[in-house]
Amino acid sequence: MEFFTKTKSIKLRSHLDKYLIADDDCETVRQSRDGSTKRAKWTVETVEDVTNNIHRVRLKSCNGKYLTATDTPFLLGMTGNRVLQTNFENGLERKFDWEPVRDGFQVKLRSWSGKFLRANGGTPPWRNSVTHDDPFGSATQDWVLWDVEGVKLKEENEEMNELLFSESVDSSFDSSGDVSDSESMFPISVFSLNSVSSKRRNFTVQTPSSNKIKTGMDFFHHAKAVRLRSTHDKYLLAEEDMESVTQNRNGSSKNARWQVEYVSHYDNIIRLRSCYGMYLTASNQPFLLGMTGCKALQTQPSRLDSSVEWEPIKDGAHVKLRTRYGNFLRANGGLPPWRNTVTHDIPQRTATQDWILWDVDVLEINVHSTVQKLPSVPPLTEEDSHLFENSVPSSPVPHAKSNSLFKQQSNDLKVVTSQKIEGRTIYYNVAEDNGEVSDEGMTGYSLIFNGNGVEELSRKFEEETGLEGIIVCTRSPLNGKLYPLRLQLPPNNVTMQVVLVLPFSKVAKEFEAQGLL
Template sequence: MEFFVKAKTIKLHSHLDKYLIADDDRETVRQSRNSSNLRAKWTVEIAEDGVNNNHRVRLKSCHGKYLTATETPFLLGMTGNRVLQTNIEPGLEWKFDWEPVRDGFNVKLRSWSGKYLRANGGTPPWRNSVTHDDPSSSATQDWVLWEVRSVELKEEEEEKEVLLSESVVPSFPYFDSEAVSPMSLFSTESLPSTKRNFKTPGMDFFHHAKTVRLRGHHVKYLIAEEDEESVTQNRNGSSKNARWTLEYVPHNNNIIRLKSCYGKYLTASNYPFLLGMTGHKVLQTLPHIPDSSLEWEPIKDGARVKLRTCDGNFLRANGGLPPWRNTITHDIPHRTATQDWILWDVDVVEINVNSPVHELPSPPPLLKQDSNGFQNSVPSSPLVHDKSPSFFRQQSNDSKVDTLPKMEGRVIYYHVADESGEVSDEGMPMIFKGYGVEELTHKFEEETGLEGIIVCNKSPLNGKLYPLRLQLPPHNVTMHVVLVLPFSKVAMDFEAQGLL
């Protein structure tokens, strides 16, 4: 209840980075990324019944109606019920009450039926919908968690941030190539000297490296585009655009800069990738005076590395459908399915024997297995005498340097079918090491956030879909599968034919 006691007006922010919105039809409720709209504000009323006094709340929309958990199913045959805006009915006030249940820094809102307010993801008609339900899958446990944001407190914090920015950095009325870049307000030079001089394990990946390649979770490389401004990801690691020259920041052993083949720096900008979304653009820039927007702090995560900006975001290789596919942003992942999108494999292409890093760690082994099953070759020192093929492959300047290492597990490209079974999107890659269909289905549910999906093959003869039943082929065989949603027309046909 402490989330609601002092707040008069709040916004509810879901695990999917969207806000609870009261629609203009004054009946439906949905999610939206637009938090500036009046419809995202909910007035808090404490429900007093004399028994559980102050243990429940009511939420009134901007239209004067209350958030209500109904008994109407959202879809026939599914477990979730609709959540609407309605007027309070005398004698039935308890139906409009929500019991806050604290879960860490978030809260779950339990309805009169014992179910929880849930922000749904996935494909239509579930996408952006709001129901009350009990999450039955581990992949959807976080969908009932909400962050309560006090509107009054948020506005005060924004005013403080404006005052702080004005006192630290002067305003920039226009973009001047001779001026300091306005993309970042803070510099690592302001950090304590103890933090700047202590070298973190993440720097081990870049020891004596002069040129590197960064391979993301989707088995694609960080690419500097030919427009000399944008940054994307691509499977072609043989291009010069996939190579980034390493620079060390003076007086700081934990920070690096990455320069593209066009002589511009990988930059964490303050420009939103899409309006209303959390991710910000990553660009190639060349400011006259280097600032903290060009600086990246390597953070070790197992056999891979995360690259953190000065404001705490991470370099992220995005997947999914356009416009997200193959894009690069900096963000903090909130979903379990996207946690690995900020992890990078570092391939050292060229060695710098005059590395300015002062403290050298013990040399790592030449071949390391990362969590995705790729062998990552890391040179141990500038005077390596081992003539192993993997070491020379990293030093080579020809096309051999970009050959993908041997991989454990198979690459599976998956497509999501619509109601009629049609597939219009490109296949998204996923690495899977198991052999069972049930294990694969569970993996897809965690990856996509969809429940009850049916993994199918498409017949090469007639193009029809059939549920996948047999054991999966060997690891060296690339698969293409189609994910069919439950209660779709295709799933109903499977059931009628006795295939399920």
């Protein structure tokens, strides 16, 4: 309950780094990355059950309706039930009550039925939906965890403005700049003092992932130019079309050089500028339709905004570059069209967790800089480019490679001769209720499967997609109809294309009527 007792308005952020949103139709709720909208704000009303010593909360949307756990199934035959916005009704109070259950630095919200508010991931129709359910699979355990962010209302802001002029605010900070216990009203978010003037103090709310313990700014300290190397041993390259960004093993190219700019008023945000004077940008253009990753591009915006700003986060000897919206710069591997591409995304699978890790090679140091607030660096001149192409600078970073040209040649041989993928690649699409697949002509989704059993493959798909009871089907080359897979799969070196059918769809009922299940 301490997450909700000291603030009147909150935002709930899911494991997908998306916010709980009340839609404008005044009925549905969903997830969205836009946490700045008023629809992401929920007013807290506390409810105490003195008899049972249970504390609950009610959450009211900007539409004046309450977050409600209904008993209507989200999909017929599935376990999750709908969560909606509804008007308060006497006698049905239990449907509006949520019991907070603390889980480390996060919280689970239990409904009247004992189930938990769940932010669904996976493929449509689950993607961005919100239900209340029990997480059965290990892959969905985190789907019921929420971060709570306190939001200041207008009247609270007025009180805070008065307090900012008093010494009571200063006393809430210790000598190291950390927040004292007196600011426990925000158990998830912590306050950091960005800039102080004689007239006012500006505060921003930051999540624990951006605190000074995990900051990756040490990798860029005094750096004027760097190159970034992915876990695939390839470098981040700015293509000559001055728009696209790719990976390449040629780290000696001028296109692998990125100039570092520091953002005023922030000590943990940088911009990266290519040799063409363009900024590394987290665009909102999807890389492939229906997939989660969006393109990383080179752009020259008329006004520098958050899309060109990156927050370095330390991860061991590597660094992750996070956008202001929670995605990470990702170097994609695998088969085309993913190979050598660069997107920004949140890794959902353990196999792709390392794809957001980068090694930083410092190519040029700004010797005269004592503060991490540098002026904008002009694009690389033609003369500098010529000098850079004829030399391979060494890097002071401990994990930078020596004899890079020899390594490049040997790695190029490795990728041709010794690269081996364990298991088979299986491409899949999710069928509609009638069995049709609108995007079947496209590459679709894929996973690597090492096995021959259909049941094992079904469990793998359930963990991958978050769907339960799915039927793995293949399309007959004779008549084009879908048939459930029942026999052992072909050998591991055979690539497959399958279609996933939901268990209570029309086509699944047809399978059952024909005795195919």
